């Protein structure tokens with residue numbers, strides 16, 4: 001019976017001319033459930049991480065640091081994979097595109113949200129997908145991050161469903177096909193948990209800036225060399241870089257990576273079900289709640305409370321240095337704003353703005369990497385120290401300009417004590433943004449798109 005099935009399958013896959021024809025990508029997670037119930041059920045519990053935490057309200061400095069850029073409109077803590085599509089639709093960053101060609105965001109914003117992206121790459125091609133705007137594809141995006149993002153359709157076999165990740169890993173001499181089983185598994189996470197940008201010279205395709213390796217400085221040199229900026233800062237007019245969640249990069253330079261302890265070991269360990277069958281636990285969240293005994297204890301001993309205390313103190317240490325860096329860089333933005341207002345010219349401002357760009361990039365690379373206080377706290381602290389130093393250099397340059405134009409110092413910092421106050425200072429019309437989003441959800445998403453909002 002088994003042989004016959006295999007035969008039938010190989011005929012089906014081989015196609016008419018005997019050349020291999022890939023099966024169409026099955027993006028519907030439900031379709032995998034009957035065959036792989038353990039993996040499906042544990043994947044479905046990523047819905048447990050559903051709490052919405054508003055990070056701009058927690059730390060209004062962020063509104064100023066990202067002034068002029070979407071992240072200062074709205075930025076919440078990452079939720080479980082189950083919410084990925086809902087969250088990208090609902091965030092104010094993606095606006096209210098009522099038509100297929102409306103902005104603000106390009107189609108590539110879907111890249112790390114849904115296995116339907118893998119399906120569409122196959123149906124229309126990566127470049128043709130990314131040539132369009134975010135709003136053009138909503139009706140195709142019905143499934144949150146799931147099976148076909150990491151597996152060949154209908155099988156447990158791991159795959160990179162995102163060709164841009166494959167290209168990037170080849171660039172750093174880590175081609176997927178040649179990796180160990182554990183590194184292949186970690187690379188499935190690296191399709192999304194990385195720093196990236198959209199390459200305007202290549203269909204707005206996703207690209208990882210790994211030309212100079214995985215460090216913040218390497219990426220900074222790369223972005224400088226191609227004259228890239230994500231946006232121009234609203235107050236200081238500095239050409240800014242936004243770091244996205246570089247988990248793979250900060251992990252790759254850590255002690256755990258050196259010891260071949262990967263994302264999968266900690267986030268997806270093998271567990272045993274009621275019938276005694278082993279399977280990989282597919283709820284990637286809640287490492288400390290679920291996995292300490294099975295994963296960490298062999299190296300760190302069985303005192304879980306001690307580890308929790310260490311993680312907490314690492315987190316506090318990172319947070320303290322983060323806030324110090326923010327205070328310095330926020331001040332530099334306002335000082336630069338005051339210098340422009342006083343009549344400074346581009347030549348006089350150039351050095352200070354470059355320092356601001358680099359300071360904020362290093363700060364962002366450290367703090368945008370979720371879980372960095374476990375993954376690589378020493379790297380986070382190193383980057384934050386460097387961000388503080390560069391921020392102070394920016395202030396020193398700005399002092400020369402402010403002195404030259406006779407500007408009274410210290411430059412006054414407006415009230416940025418709350419998210420609302422800070423958003424007024426940087427000029428967002430929050431009521432208008434909310435209204436646009438509400439109309440888009442009611443008139444377009446609920447009527448035309450497949451997603452049930454969660």
Ligand code: HEC
Nearest residue numbers: 032036039040043145146147149150156181185188279280
């Ligand atoms: C983010 C990536 C990712 C997603 C999403 C994902 N898997 Fe997995 N899956 C893995 C990794 C990594 C392994 C472990 C592979 C190994 O140990 O070599 C794995 C293992 C498996 C295995 C092999 C047996 C086992 O449990 O180790 C099956 C079957 C499987 N997954 C099915 C599914 C199904 C069904 C879904 C969707 C409901 C899914 N996976 C979603 C990454 C993923």
Ligand code: HEC
Nearest residue numbers: 049078079080083084087112149188189192263267284285
């Ligand atoms: C297709 C892109 C994609 C892949 C592949 C992916 N993630 Fe995610 N991950 C996301 C996005 C997007 C979010 C945030 C979702 C939200 O906030 O709605 C997220 C959130 C998370 C979170 C925080 C939420 C929680 O449940 O605690 C963890 C942890 C996580 N991912 C770990 C992993 C690991 C480990 C892997 C590899 C096995 C992986 N992810 C693979 C895109 C991805």
Ligand code: HEC
Nearest residue numbers: 078189193247248251256261262263266287288370371374
């Ligand atoms: C040594 C074990 C370990 C390794 C290796 C590891 N992680 Fe984590 N990770 C954790 C722990 C523990 C946390 C939770 C920290 C906390 O609760 O404060 C975490 C947190 C996270 C978060 C943030 C979740 C949140 O709630 O905000 C993400 C995302 C994440 N890890 C992804 C990854 C990815 C992707 C990799 C591989 C590139 C990886 N991790 C490697 C242990 C690990």
Ligand code: HEC
Nearest residue numbers: 255259261266287291295296299310311314373374377378
């Ligand atoms: C294969 C062994 C191994 C496993 C498994 C392992 N670790 Fe580690 N971990 C190490 C080593 C070695 C170090 C570096 C020496 C040290 O600080 O103890 C380390 C360091 C750490 C640090 C401190 C990093 C710093 O610089 O402050 C944390 C936090 C940590 N591990 C958490 C975890 C957690 C949580 C797990 C399980 C989810 C885990 N580790 C699993 C070996 C391991």
